[in-house]
Amino acid sequence: MHATVSTAVPSAERASEAARNAKDSRDDRLFGWVLKGCALLVLLALVGAAGSTLWLGMDAFHTFGFGFLTSAAWDPSNDQYGALVPIMGTVGTAFIALLFAVPVSFGIALFLTEIAPQWLRGPVSSAIELLAGIPSIIYGMWGLFIFAPFVAEHVKPWLMNNFSADPPDGQVSWIVQHVPWIAKFFASEYPFFGAGVFTAGLVLAVMIIPFISSVMREVFQTVPTRLKESAYALGSSTWEVVWDIVVPYTRTAVIGGIFLGLGRALGETMAVAFVLGNTFKFSWSLLETGSSIASTIANQFGEAQGLQRSALMALAFLLFVVTFIVLLIARLMLRRLATKEGK
Amino acid sequence: MSTALYTTRRIKNVIAMALSMAATAIGLLFLAWILWETLSQGIAGLKPQLFTKITAYREEGGLANAMVGSLILNILGILIATPIGVAAGTWLAEYSMRSKLGPTIRFLNDILLSAPSIVLGLFVYTVVVLPSKWLTNGDVTFSGIAGGIALALIALPVIVRTTDEMLRLVPGTLREAALSLGVPQWKLTMQILVRAARSGIVTGVLLALARISGETAPLLFTAFGNNFMTFNPIDKMPSLPQVIYEYTKDPSPDINVLAWAGAFVLTMFVLALSLIARFAFSRSKVSHD
Incomplete structure (x- = not known):
């Protein structure tokens, strides 16, 4: 086309231009491939993490079969490994974390979107997000040196007095006498020892509050103002607007945010490594010490050999698969909101 | 009648x-x-020797080697993750529109x-630490490089995400103007x-740095730790979070004091980084068109 417009262009120049175009398009393609290769590394990291732990954990899965999941034996001296206690510890701490973090996060999000005056919202939400910036090892230290003794002194005796069949004050409470099973969850051999599933769950709760509350705050802000204003105009109170308009409108994303927090809580290592106690005795009690998958790996992998190492890899594989599924659900639920917001 | x-x-x-x-008060209370x-507790343990002596001296020592090790590991992690992360983020924002792979x-x-x-730490252990024993006649070789790769895996998604988001904020007219002049893509x-998206990308890298500075778990089986000062990335390498982890487990209160001092230094560093990332660069983010 160029040539037909100006015939005066020398053929050498035309040739060099064609060469340059060819070079540009080749460079473009190469550039695109390099970028794509880098993007595929993200995929590779996930597949690799699952694959490598499964590969090195195969030995344990073969040796113990399905019993690996249901056996409570974790006995390196006899080379017997079962994942039940670490699984229970992981699930138990994450459950307690959600039990406390969800209502508190909801309250914070409600405060930041509906109640607080404008000038207060920025500083308070920055402060809450600061919690997310604190390294998890600091949570672990604080949990061990400060929070566990606090729980042992102020919280645990109260819980045991009210919910345990063997309370320190000697009087079995009305609740324990009338609610079956409850005492099972609050038994403890050492009433004044702070470490345990309950304490670890509380530390995790503090850790995941900023994650859950910031998702909730963000999704609450996506509710169209006219919906809320219509409800206010009909005479609703703030609470009624939140509970009947905001929450139903954002339900999926709120659950997504909760799952995001759950994913964090399941995979957290350092915050619970100290306060869980690292014992492998099966117990239903929340006040007893235990261990989680991540803390078991952190504590034992360094010295582990042979089958023990394989069992730890198998644990890592289980943890990775479970957190992957939880995070997948979280992201799917959050994505649905993003598309709704776009419309 | 309806007052009730x-x-x-x-x-x-x-x-x-x-x-x-x-609930808000509870959140703020825990932060405080x-x-x-x-x-x-950290200021009580701050002494000049914290920054001059190494962990091999235990109670009489400091954390100098751990801080240097952390610095090297973080730099390695960021050096690996930044080019890959920016490239991957760019692909997501600029090239993946027509493919299903992008989303x-x-x-x-x-x-x-x-x-x-x-x-992720165990993954790096499997693909970097274990294979490197073939290079060293059978010793399992933990190394600073392995630690850096583990940290890079954690920094990577942060950088990918911010790059992707920042590039999508760049106005489309800029692309059209350049392409119409015949600039190759x-x-x-x-x-x-x-x-155009530079300040946003730098923010992402700083946030990634803040994130990996506090990571302990992925370093346990990759960089492994070392009680001596080392600048050699092929050697086992200490890091501040890992020394804090070990010193917290230690039964000696004198060692615990050192752990608190380390925790103080680490927290200040991480919080300062994230504050810088949030405030210093968030203003320029608005005016880069």
């Missing part, structure tokens, strides 16, 4: 508002509690963002788009 209804609704509302404020303990990778990147870091990307 109004009263119950009002009471309900007041209770909800009070609980919400209480943790920061206060780190400050007060999938963007989605999986968000999952990698909160994947358990200890499993790679030149457009490298010299115009990445430059």
Whole structure:
């Protein structure tokens, strides 16, 4: 086309231009491939993490079969490994974390979107997000040196007095006498020892509050103002607007945010490594010490050999698969909101 | 006649508002509690030797080698993760429009963002630490490089995400203007788009740095730790979070004091980094068009 417009262009120049175009398009393609290769590394990291732990954990899965999941034996001296206690510890701490973090996060999000005056919202939400910036090892230290003794002194005796069949004050409470099973969850051999599933769950709760509350705050802000204003105009109170308009409108994303927090809580290592106690005795009690998958790996992998190492890899594989599924659900639920917001 | 209804609704509302404020107070209380303990216990342990002596001297020592090790590991992690992360983010924002792979990778990147870091550490152990024993006649070789790669895996999704988001904020007219002048796409990307989104990308890198500075779990089985000063990335390498981890487990209170001092230094560093990332660069983010 160029040539037909100006015939005066020398053929050498035309040739060099064609060469340059060819070079540009080749460079473009190469550039695109390099970028794509880098993007595929993200995929590779996930597949690799699952694959490598499964590969090195195969030995344990073969040796113990399905019993690996249901056996409570974790006995390196006899080379017997079962994942039940670490699984229970992981699930138990994450459950307690959600039990406390969800209502508190909801309250914070409600405060930041509906109640607080404008000038207060920025500083308070920055402060809450600061919690997310604190390294998890600091949570672990604080949990061990400060929070566990606090729980042992102020919280645990109260819980045991009210919910345990063997309370320190000697009087079995009305609740324990009338609610079956409850005492099972609050038994403890050492009433004044702070470490345990309950304490670890509380530390995790503090850790995941900023994650859950910031998702909730963000999704609450996506509710169209006219919906809320219509409800206010009909005479609703703030609470009624939140509970009947905001929450139903954002339900999926709120659950997504909760799952995001759950994913964090399941995979957290350092915050619970100290306060869980690292014992492998099966117990239903929340006040007893235990261990989680991540803390078991952190504590034992360094010295582990042979089958023990394989069992730890198998644990890592289980943890990775479970957190992957939880995070997948979280992201799917959050994505649905993003598309709704776009419309 | 219906005052009772109004009263119950009002009471309900007041209770909800009070609980919400209480929840916020609880969140802020825990923040203040943790920061206060780190400050007060950490300052009590601050001594000049913390920065001059190495961990091999135990109670009489400091954390100098751990801080140097952390610095090297973080730099390694960022050096590995930044080019890959920016490239991957650029592909997501600029090249993946027509492929199905783009949204999938963007989605999986968000999952990698909160994947358990200890499993990523084990992954690097399997693919870097174990194979390197063939190079060294059978010794399992933990190394600073392995630690750096593990940290890079954690920094990567943060950088990918911010790059992707920042590039999508760059106005489309900029692309059209450059393309209409005949600029090849790679030149457009490298010299115009990445430059326009630079401050946002730098923010992402700083946030990634803040994130990996506090990571302990992925370093346990990759960098492994070392009681001596080392600048050699092929050697086992100590890091501040890992020394804090070991010193916290230690039964000796004198060692625990050192752990608090380390925790103080680490927390201040991480919080300063994230504050810088948030405030210094967030202003320029608005005016880069």
